[in-house]
Amino acid sequence: MSTRLNDSILIRWLRGILTNKKALAGSFLVLSFIFIAFVGPFFTYDPNAFLDTPLSPPTFTHWFGTTGQGQDVLAQTISGARQTLLIGFCTGFFVVVIGALIGGISGYYGGRVDDVLSMVINVFLVMPGLPLMVILASWLPPGPLTLMGVLVLTGWAWNARVIRSQMMALRGRDFVSAAIVSGERNIRIIVIEIMPRMLSLLASSFIGASIYAIGAQVGLEFLGLGDVSTVTWGTNLYWASNDLALLTGSWWTFVPTGLSIAFVSFGLTMINFGIDEVTNPRLISERNWRKLLPKGKMNDGITPVVINHD
Amino acid sequence: MTDILLSIRNLDVEYITPGDPVCAVKNVSFDIARGEIFGLVGESGSGKSTVVQAILRTLPPPAIITGGEILLNGKDILSMSDREVKKFRWQEISIVMQSAMNALNPVIPIRKQISDVLYTHKGYSREKAHQRIKELFDLVDIRYDRMDSYPHELSGGMRQRIVLAIALALMPPLIIMDEPTTALDVIVEREILFKVLELRKELGFTILFITHDLNLLLEFTDRVGVMLKGELVESDEAIRINSGGQHPYTKKLIGALPSAAGPRRKDLLPRPEQFKIGEKPLIEIHNLNKKFHLSGFIRPKMLHAVKDVSFNIYPGEIVSLVGESGSGKSTIARLIARLIPPTSGTIILDGIDIFKSEPRSASLNYRRKVQMVFQDPFGSLNSVHTVFHHLARPIIRHRLIPQAELYKYIIDMLETVGLSPGSLFADKFPHEMSGGERQRVAIARALSLQPELIVADEPTSMLDVSIRMDILQILADLRVEKNVAVLFITHDLASARYLADRIIVLKNGSQVEHGNSEELIQSPQHTYTKQLIAAASPGWLKKNLLKTNENRDSK
Numbered sequence: 100m101s102t103r104l105n106d107s108i109l110i111r112w113l114r115g116i117l118t119n120k121k122a123l124a125g126s127f128l129v130l131s132f133i134f135i136a137f138v139g140p141f142f143t144y145d146p147n148a149f150l151d152t153p154l155s156p157p158t159f160t161h162w163f164g165t166t167g168q169g170q171d172v173l174a175q176t177i178s179g180a181r182q183t184l185l186i187g188f189c190t191g192f193f194v195v196v197i198g199a200l201i202g203g204i205s206g207y208y209g210g211r212v213d214d215v216l217s218m219v220i221n222v223f224l225v226m227p228g229l230p231l232m233v234i235l236a237s238w239l240p241p242g243p244l245t246l247m248g249v250l251v252l253t254g255w256a257w258n259a260r261v262i263r264s265q266m267m268a269l270r271g272r273d274f275v276s277a278a279i280v281s282g283e284r285n286i287r288i289i290v291i292e293i294m295p296r297m298l299s300l301l302a303s304s305f306i307g308a309s310i311y312a313i314g315a316q317v318g319l320e321f322l323g324l325g326d327v328s329t330v331t332w333g334t335n336l337y338w339a340s341n342d343l344a345l346l347t348g349s350w351w352t353f354v355p356t357g358l359s360i361a362f363v364s365f366g367l368t369m370i371n372f373g374i375d376e377v378t379n380p381r382l383i384s385e386r387n388w389r390k391l392l393p394k395g396k397m398n399d400g401i402t403p404v405v406i407n408h409d
Numbered sequence: 410m411t412d413i414l415l416s417i418r419n420l421d422v423e424y425i426t427p428g429d430p431v432c433a434v435k436n437v438s439f440d441i442a443r444g445e446i447f448g449l450v451g452e453s454g455s456g457k458s459t460v461v462q463a464i465l466r467t468l469p470p471p472a473i474i475t476g477g478e479i480l481l482n483g484k485d486i487l488s489m490s491d492r493e494v495k496k497f498r499w500q501e502i503s504i505v506m507q508s509a510m511n512a513l514n515p516v517i518p519i520r521k522q523i524s525d526v527l528y529t530h531k532g533y534s535r536e537k538a539h540q541r542i543k544e545l546f547d548l549v550d551i552r553y554d555r556m557d558s559y560p561h562e563l564s565g566g567m568r569q570r571i572v573l574a575i576a577l578a579l580m581p582p583l584i585i586m587d588e589p590t591t592a593l594d595v596i597v598e599r600e601i602l603f604k605v606l607e608l609r610k611e612l613g614f615t616i617l618f619i620t621h622d623l624n625l626l627l628e629f630t631d632r633v634g635v636m637l638k639g640e641l642v643e644s645d646e647a648i649r650i651n652s653g654g655q656h657p658y659t660k661k662l663i664g665a666l667p668s669a670a671g672p673r674r675k676d677l678l679p680r681p682e683q684f685k686i687g688e689k690p691l692i693e694i695h696n697l698n699k700k701f702h703l704s705g706f707i708r709p710k711m712l713h714a715v716k717d718v719s720f721n722i723y724p725g726e727i728v729s730l731v732g733e734s735g736s737g738k739s740t741i742a743r744l745i746a747r748l749i750p751p752t753s754g755t756i757i758l759d760g761i762d763i764f765k766s767e768p769r770s771a772s773l774n775y776r777r778k779v780q781m782v783f784q785d786p787f788g789s790l791n792s793v794h795t796v797f798h799h800l801a802r803p804i805i806r807h808r809l810i811p812q813a814e815l816y817k818y819i820i821d822m823l824e825t826v827g828l829s830p831g832s833l834f835a836d837k838f839p840h841e842m843s844g845g846e847r848q849r850v851a852i853a854r855a856l857s858l859q860p861e862l863i864v865a866d867e868p869t870s871m872l873d874v875s876i877r878m879d880i881l882q883i884l885a886d887l888r889v890e891k892n893v894a895v896l897f898i899t900h901d902l903a904s905a906r907y908l909a910d911r912i913i914v915l916k917n918g919s920q921v922e923h924g925n926s927e928e929l930i931q932s933p934q935h936t937y938t939k940q941l942i943a944a945a946s947p948g949w950l951k952k953n954l955l956k957t958n959e960n961r962d963s964k
Contacts, residue, residue, distance in 0.1 A: 276789075381471070384426050384471040388473065401494050402466040404488075
């Protein structure tokens with residue numbers, strides 16, 4: 100008995116992503132941040148220790164300078180990455196899992212089940228996310244789990260909605276009917292037959308949700324709604340603002356953290372573009388097509404005549 | 410030499426892909442004389458629609474034209490400037506598309522859609538446009554007071570006539586018709602083609618007609634071009650194509666066509682000798698009804714898709730449900746496969762009324778006994794799984810075969826449906842196979858549970874004409890080898906005639922006629938069946954044209 104995985108569409112996608120320039124660049128960026136977050140803290144100063152004159156600009160001992168409390172900015176940026184990225188990716192994961200579960204069940208079964216679950220999804224969609232987030236975060240005991248809970252609670256509904264409509268579209272396809280006719284159980288149809296078909300959607304949902312989670316988390320902590328005693332990118336910015344970094348012109352206290360957030364989001368977005376191009380080859384075809392057009396000509400609905408192209 | 414209107418010389422079209430460009434049309438050349446009807450026939454993907462869109466230069470990205478000439482009245486369309494292309498488009502060549510519902514804008518009254526053309530190209534005044542629209546409506550036999558209707562208020566045939574009127578609006582010398590009747594019923598199709606021929610006689614335009622239906626082309630056109638994989642393999646007078654053609658592919662196309670009329674051909678799907686159909690009904694269907702709720706919040710609408718349908722199928726019998734789209738035949742298939750519940754009615758399988766007295770475990774048992782083959786082999790197989798998975802899952806679910814023998818059993822199944830060597834196909838993914846191979850896999854999957862009834866919902870309609878008969882042959886063989894009954898659902902009376910023992914004709918959800926297939930074809934009772942058979946018989950168009958001419962003369 101043999102099952103050949105090599106040419107399965109999933110493996111082909113993976114291979115495509117591994118050879119896609121955008122996805123590669125994005126992955127390199129994100130993975131290097133994860134790597135530094137993981138091993139970096141073993142090589143830097145203690146991020147909480149008072150080390151030097153407060154607010155001193157970058158020097159050879161402190162590459163990124165020091166904060167208002169005399170802590171090393173490089174050490175803070177690196178160890179801040181740990182919690183921020185961990186919470187970001189975990190939130191992304193749970194948002195997709197809950198979204199897939201509720202959206203998937205809602206879209207697959209339809210009828211009454213869909214009526215009830217759709218209503219729940221809609222309630223969460225119309226709830227104003229940001230104020231709710233602020234209220235919950237200030238009311239619950241501060242800490243990473245609280246942050247994650249709040250972010251998942253306010254973020255899952257949109258994903259559920261998207262996955263639900265994708266599920267409804269796939270539900271009507273003949274391969275699902277064929278599985279039903281062969282006597283397959285519903286749960287198996289959802290997990291084994293349908294979910295693999297949604298993999299690109301799930302992957303890009305995960306990435307989108309992670310970007311959202313990192314941004315929202317940093318925002319909450321910046322407002323002082325996180326645990327200010329921990330070191331994260333959000334609290335770094337919170338302390339920078341508390342120490343009047345802008346007024347004193349000590350740019351080095353917030354620029355490294357800010358750039359890190361921007362780079363991680365950029366890297367994730369590049370991965371998303373890569374997934375898009377791999378699962379929808381038409382995007383690349385049309386880009387190559389545009390290159391063949393005479394200079395300055397746009398797509399105006401008239402098929403171009405290109406003789407002797409290579 | 411005759412007067413050439415359109416001349417295509419060595420046309421090449423490529424599609425840009427992430428890898429190497431794909432050649433969609435290779436070195437195609439043909440001429441169309443003024444006033445003639447030229448037909449282009451080919452299977453899906455053969456490039457016939459690409460040729461048409463290249464003529465109008467409306468191919469969407471990522472297509473490019475890489476070579477050749479398209480001369481209309483001696484002027485090359487491919488070397489025109491963009492402004493000239495836009496001007497010539499409706500002025501010199503217009504097009505009638507396949508789906509009138511998509512060609513017309515649903516939120517604009519049809520009058521405005523016609524006048525738009527007149528304003529843009531001719532700069533007509535309001536009154537003048539009005540006058541012209543009136544003439545056009547007269548031409549296509551639509552009452553003038555319908556001109557403020559929206560497309561959805563018209564029937565399919567009327568919509569297609571409106572599209573025809575728009576195509577005629579500027580009186581272009583050439584009209585392209587890209588599968589103009591494929592979405593219509595046979596009877597309406599007849600009406601439309603009839604109208605086209607009449608108009609051509611009156612107005613004298615030239616027609617380039619595209620279809621996958623060779624039967625229709627041979628009726629309708631003067632000359633025919635046959636396309637295969639982007640190349641024009643043959644182009645000749647329709648009469649000569651009809652008598653066999655030169656190219657082996659054309660020969661295959663002609664030979665593959667069963668006909669609904671005339672005496673039965675002996676060489677196609679011969680009736681099995683010494684085969685006995687069981688005497689006790691395998692499945693009894695009584696007064697089956699299905700109503701669908703349509704949208705509408707205040708006044709919910711109902712669609713009565715299946716009305717009081719009753720019939721029996723005996724073990725080993727092939728019964729065919731024949732009807733146009735919308736006749737409810739696919740709904741019946743889904744009801745019998747238990748994909749949707751009926752509104753009322755009973756289905757009795759092996760003496761058990763499945764909706765009433767069915768024990769809990771019996772539903773799985775029903776699934777084993779009644780299997781289904783779907784219309785679209787591209788959609789009914791899951792692209793992420795291998796053929797082996799598709800066949801193995803049902804068997805594992807029903808614990809039919811011990812694990813150790815599973816692989817061998819599946820290889821056997823694949824070879825039964827003509828996929829040999831089976832071990833090669835077991836490891837394939839759907840995208841690595843042709844449409845015909847996929848449909849064989851779908852049949853093997855249905856067969857792997859050793860069912861007593863296979864519901865086949867238009868199993869050949871998405872396949873290329875040249876391999877349709879092979880699939881029908883598999884179904885015909887199966888019932889002899891495995892004694893499995895088949896409910897064959899189709900819109901094609903001819904294939905029903907050759908495959909089935911009995912035919913049930915459906916119209917608007919009701920049974921119209923029911924009988925032994927050969928008797929029903931030879932002596933239909935109901936008017937609707939008669940119309941269907943007449944429309945599917947060779948020579949119907951010419952016969953009808955003669956008739957109208959006589960009528961005219963006698964007037």
